[in-house]
Amino acid sequence: MLIEDIKVSYREIPLHTPFKTALRTATEIESITVTIHLANGVIGKGEAAPTWVITGDSAQSIQAALEGPIKTALFHQDIRHFQTLLTAIQNSCVGNTSAKAAADMALYDAYSKWLAIPLYQLLGDHQPIYTSMTVGVDDPAKMADDAKKWVEAGYSRLKIKVGAKPELDITRITAIREAIPADVLLRLDANQGWQPKQAVQLIQKMEKIGAGIEFIEQPVKAKDLDGLKFVTDHVQTPIMADESVFSPQDAFTIVSGHYADLLNIKLMKCGGIQNALSIANLAMVHRMPCMIGSMMESSFSVGAAAHFASAHPNVIYYDLDAPLWLIEEAEVIDYQGEKLYLSSSAGIGAVNESEK
Template sequence: MYVQSIKAVKRKIPLLAPFKTALRSVTEIESIDVSIILDNGIIGRGSASPTMVITGESAESIMAAVCGPIKDALTGINIMDFQDALGRIQAACIGNSSAKAAADIALFDARSKQLNVPLWGLLGGRKSITTCMTISVDHPEKMAEDSSHAAGRGFNVLKVKVGSDPELDFERIEAIRSVIPIETRLRLDANQGWKPKQAVSLIRRMETMGWGIEFIEQPVKASDWEGLKYVTERVELPIMADESLFSARDALKLTAGKYVDLLNIKLMKCGGINEAWKIASLAEVNGIPCMIGSMMESSVSVSAAAHFAAAHPNVHYFDLDAPLWLNEQPEGMQYEGSKVELFHSPGLGVHTASLSQ
């Protein structure tokens, strides 16, 4: 069972509503859909979506990496040599984490199909998953309206985008808290938008309000690890690293050095399921719980993230709502309110026509 060929197709998917963070605003996404074709006819599916402000990749660079060095590294490889194949993806080129993730996901999908088991079965677990719903950054009244709507749809955990202005951010959370049920919990994602001292001052102020905040995600610049630690050591609410975390090496330093309390793993940042597993396991050794997150991506890669999260024992938080923002039906998973359901079909359970040869 050898890798016969690898193909990639680029498509655009419109969003149902604009998605806004402290870093960017988008109304559609690009998806690079990757197929790994084995000599016995099995096709493994994967995908990647470029997020230039985080990974530095474009759709063109992802296509070039997949159809160039990654294809060269995998073609002719026996899929039974699975770990070798996964290693070849990571060694094929420098960086290009999203391109590597797409190939990694496709390889896991092909291997699961070859064994006739769902991906969560290959990985070894299927715990229950309930996702939060993201609230885009906007003026307080609009964010309150969106939050009330999300809570009414059954989402009892909201991930609120903030980070543009500390005082305005306080007003945003105050407005949201005034219209949602008392049992609804909040997670604040600053997307690197605050300075360390600003973050400490604002978080301490919020801590006195009893707003049901679970944690604060990436309050300072990704490269400011000392700033992360400064905030972590001076507030009570848990601090989570997102953009500061790309690899297992980053996870080792962040967790062993107690820079943060939590880690947000994203397949597009770390290069796929194999590296994500290493990150979660390293964090577990150091007593740091993890969340599985996603960029604004298609359901192909988000379903891969869900399979990984369902299987790894140290993934305790789930942020997998990206497909609900897209103007297309989810593949490989289904949503019942905030509950994410995975299937028993082999691999990811993805059969989209756009991913055809």
């Protein structure tokens, strides 16, 4: 069953509310869609979102990789050589993890549609998913109000963005903690915004006041593995590596040296589902749990991540609220409060007629 055509398109999707982190403020996202057309009419879809400050990928570079070396690697190949094609995507060019992720998920989508099963069934079992909701970095009072709003909407886990103006972070967390019930879990994401000693001081203060922090993501710069390990070794709160982990090789370094307690897997960082599986499997061997996260991206690519996460036993944390920040209605995922329901149709979900 040959791949007869590969098409690439571009669109912009506005956010209904600005999304603020220590690295950037987003008011819209760019999304690049790739569709793989099989000879029998089956269409596989994948999407990528450029995030300059994390992956280094732009919309232009994603499109160029998809229309160039990745298309060359897949065009007129047989979908029945599925694993070989997944590897060909990864070997088609250096870097370009977002473009590879889009092509990877399109291939997974096409293959599971060809088999007439949902993607999660191809990958394994299907377990429930409960996402956290993000509170963007802002002044303490605004963040406390936002946190209260999301708790009232039914979220029992909040991801709190910190790291911008670290001197305010204790005040931010104190304000949020005072505004919401004690049983609501807080997950902090510093987005590389702290220095190692500063991170230890801040986290120890939060531990002392009983801030109820479940874990903290990427407190220091991505390349500062010694700093990451310093923080991990000097606090009681679990530390999660995010921007420090792009590839299975990065994951091996983190888990073998115990630079962190947890890993955050994102398809745009690691190049797609194939590498996400490798990272989750590797971490499972070392008894290091994982979270599935996403960039600010479309519901379709987040849906692909959710299929992967729901099927893997070592992915036990979920941060998949990105589509809820977009003005368009989510596809392939049904959000019912904090619980996600995946499409039971074949593949990741249906492809609209306008996208064929």
